[in-house]
Amino acid sequence: MKGMREIRNRIKAVKSTGQITHAMELVAASKMKKAQMYAEQGRAYATLLMDLTKSVGSEIYRVVARNLELGQGKKRLVIVFSTDKGLCGGLNTNLFKAISEIKDDVDFITVGIRAARFIARTKRRVLANFRISDHVKFSETRKIADFAMKTAKEGGYASIEVLYSIFINTLKQEPTLVKIAPVDDMDWFIESLKKSYKLDVADHPKEDRRFVFEPSLTEIAQNLPSFYINQAIHYMALDAKASEHSARMVAMKSASDNADSLIQDLTLEYNKARQSAITTEILELSAAANTENSQ
Amino acid sequence: MSLSLEIVTPEGIAWKGENLTMVTLPASGGEVGIMEGHIPLITMLDEGAVLISKASGEEESIAIDRGYARCMGDVVSVLTEAAIDVSKLTDEDIAKAKEMAIKAADAASRTPSIDPDELDRLHALVRFTVAQELAKSKKKG
CATH class of the missing domain: 1.20.58 (Methane Monooxygenase Hydroxylase; Chain G, domain 1)
Structure with a gap:
């Protein structure tokens, strides 16, 4: 059995770690509440915007490709939303796994230092790294969107994609890769958003008549794509933040719980050690008394 | 099949209703009135009023900011930065x-x-x- 002092020191250390993780849990919990609220509020809007952009139907591929001046070929531009700080459980690890699965000719724009480091370590190209505060301001996400659109245009990228941890609920966040431009492959994503968020937006019956555009397709084409990219990136950032704070809250909660149970075990061990020390002492005393008596 | 309308803002769904006879939108090229069976339409919206006429004869007026609207299969979806019911x-x-x-x-x-x-x-x-x-x-x- 270990020495009593050693156990006592360990209990002290675990206790102070537990206090820290508990404090972090509380901080993350309050941030999480806000982040989740913002993410949930914006969902109907973001989904409908994607749906609307998608509705421009057969026109949209041409329209978005032309207005964002996307290139041909296979070069892809992927924006990755990770976190700046660690201690958020498996969130980043899962994200990195998803990054490793992207094999083609890809360049990355990262948000949050963790992904930038990982991608640099795996010897792939990071074009820029951005940071987003906990409040996720439009001025921050607009910079990312502007940079992505400019890069896609100048670098001849064929698509702009976003990899982020989609926020499903406090316990569940899933890394998801979505192509946001061109929008020819968005149906599954819109549907899955509607389903996993249980959005109350109206379903519309199938429509095979062609759309009429007011004031004109060109005018809408000039405004809608960049508006849509800006908004999509903003709402994905909100989701990523909600995921981050939720994951951190859960990680810190389980760390605090672990600390508590560790303290219990250690206290038990400590008490045993103390008990056995006392027993030994009594034994020694009585042995000494016995020898004295017999002499 | 009757006409329905939803107005969605970044704060959530601001207005949603079914059984409407007509919806008037402040499109950027002038007002557009939409009734049942309207051709599919995507339009840009200016700030202004969305007028809603219900089958019961009631009318409502919702102020909206700039945005986009889509009419598809008798569902009108309005996407705007802000919306408020002015009757309040x-x-x-x-x-x-x-x-x-x-x-x-x-x-x-x-x-x-x-x-x-x-x-x-x-x-x-x-x-x-x-x-x-x-x-x-x-x-x-």
Whole structure:
């Protein structure tokens, strides 16, 4: 059995770690509440915007490709939303796994230092790294969107994609890769958003008549794509933040719980050690008394 | 099949209803009235009033900011930055809000160091109060 002092020191250390993780849990919990609220509020809007952009139907591929001046070929531009700080459980690890699965000719724009480091370590190209505060301001996400659109245009990228941890609920966040431009492959994503968020937006019956555009397709084409990219990136950032704070809250909660149970075990061990020390002492005393008596 | 409408803002779904006879939208090229069986339409919206005529004969007027609308299969979806039901507001409320918004935007546009996004936001506020006035006057007339 270990020495009593050693156990006592360990209990002290675990206790102070537990206090820290508990404090972090509380901080993350309050941030999480806000982040989740913002993410949930914006969902109907973001989904409908994607749906609307998608509705421009057969026109949209041409329209978005032309207005964002996307290139041909296979070069892809992927924006990755990770976190700046660690201690958020498996969130980043899962994200990195998803990054490793992207094999083609890809360049990355990262948000949050963790992904930038990982991608640099795996010897792939990071074009820029951005940071987003906990409040996720439009001025921050607009910079990312502007940079992505400019890069896609100048670098001849064929698509702009976003990899982020989609926020499903406090316990569940899933890394998801979505192509946001061109929008020819968005149906599954819109549907899955509607389903996993249980959005109350109206379903519309199938429509095979062609759309009429007011004031004109060109005018809408000039405004809608960049508006849509800006908004999509903003709402994905909100989701990523909600995921981050939720994951951190859960990680810190389980760390605090672990600390508590560790303290219990250690206290038990400590008490045993103390008990056995006392027993030994009594034994020694009585042995000494016995020898004295017999002499 | 009857006409239904949803107005969605970044704050959530602002208005949603079914069984409407007509929806009038402030499209950028002039007002557009939509009734059942309308051809699929995507339009840009100016700030202004969405007028809703219900089958029961009631009318509602919702002030909206700029945005987009889609009519597809008798579902009209309006996507806008802000929307408010003007029947809950009095003329004085709106006038006061407008004055404040204009003052704030004025002050901001004179500050050279202002963040352009912030300025955009303030201008949007002014726009939105104008839309509220419009919606209110439509409701009366």
